[in-house]
Amino acid sequence: AQRVTQPEKLLSVFKGAPVELKCNYSYSGSPELFWYVQYSRQRLQLLLRHISRESIKGFTADLNKGETSFHLKKPFAQEEDSAMYYCALLWGSGNTGKLIFGQGTTLQVKP
Amino acid sequence: SQTIHQWPATLVQPVGSPLSLECTVEGTSNPNLYWYRQAAGRGLQLLFYSVGIGQISSEVPQNLSASRPQDRQFILSSKKLLLSDSGFYLCAWSGSGNTIYFGEGSWLTVV
Numbered sequence: 769a770q771r772v773t774q775p776e777k778l779l780s781v782f783k784g785a786p787v788e789l790k791c792n793y794s795y796s797g798s799p800e801l802f803w804y805v806q807y808s809r810q811r812l813q814l815l816l817r818h819i820s821r822e823s824i825k826g827f828t829a830d831l832n833k834g835e836t837s838f839h840l841k842k843p844f845a846q847e848e849d850s851a852m853y854y855c856a857l858l859w860g861s862g863n864t865g866k867l868i869f870g871q872g873t874t875l876q877v878k879p
Numbered sequence: 880s881q882t883i884h885q886w887p888a889t890l891v892q893p894v895g896s897p898l899s900l901e902c903t904v905e906g907t908s909n910p911n912l913y914w915y916r917q918a919a920g921r922g923l924q925l926l927f928y929s930v931g932i933g934q935i936s937s938e939v940p941q942n943l944s945a946s947r948p949q950d951r952q953f954i955l956s957s958k959k960l961l962l963s964d965s966g967f968y969l970c971a972w973s974g975s976g977n978t979i980y981f982g983e984g985s986w987l988t989v990v
Contacts, residue, residue: 774922800977812969812981854923858977866938867913867979871922
């Protein structure tokens with residue numbers, strides 16, 4: 769069955785420290801993965817998607833099919849990165865795909 | 880540009896009362912529409928999705944139902960609310976690009 773696992777509910781780091789938010793998935797097909805972020809009092813929004821291979825706000829995520837992982841990384845955390853982060857897997861194909869989310873990780877960046 | 884609206888933003892309802900949460904999308908046609916629930920400690924759970932008018936898929940058995948009376952309107956309903964229905968409900972839409980866009984959410988407290 770399709771599944772997304774984020775093992776950490778809360779990750780607390782100091783400003784300037786490296787950050788890695790873990791995400792593992794289970795999917796028999798070719799996965800399309802995303803990271804969504806929800807800042808305080810804002811709506812959930814797309815942060816990045818693996819097919820774009822881009823860096824957004826200093827964050828990157830590499831799809832590792834061998835380890836079935838899509839960890840989100842940033843070398844130097846900033847206080848404004850504090851938010852709830854969700855890893856998501858697109859299941860299905862074409863125009864009928866559904867997004868399955870992990871349980872989310874709250875990132876707390878302390879000054 | 881596309882926008883998504885959902886209402887009401889907050890709702891306090893007694894057990895056994897009915898529920899209606901409404902969501903509309905503007906600026907696009909024939910979107911995929913979704914209802915998610917964000918319950919405490921459980922992350923984001925897909926409840927319903929729809930690929931067209933009158934076409935609803937339910938992801939989990941529950942006390943809720945969804946309807947899509949118009950192309951860009953998606954309604955979440957219940958005839959009799961349970962305490963366990965409390966949570967944060969998110970409407971979302973996607974087009975051909977597979978990115979999902981979320982509404983601002985509706986807080987439901989069943990008392």
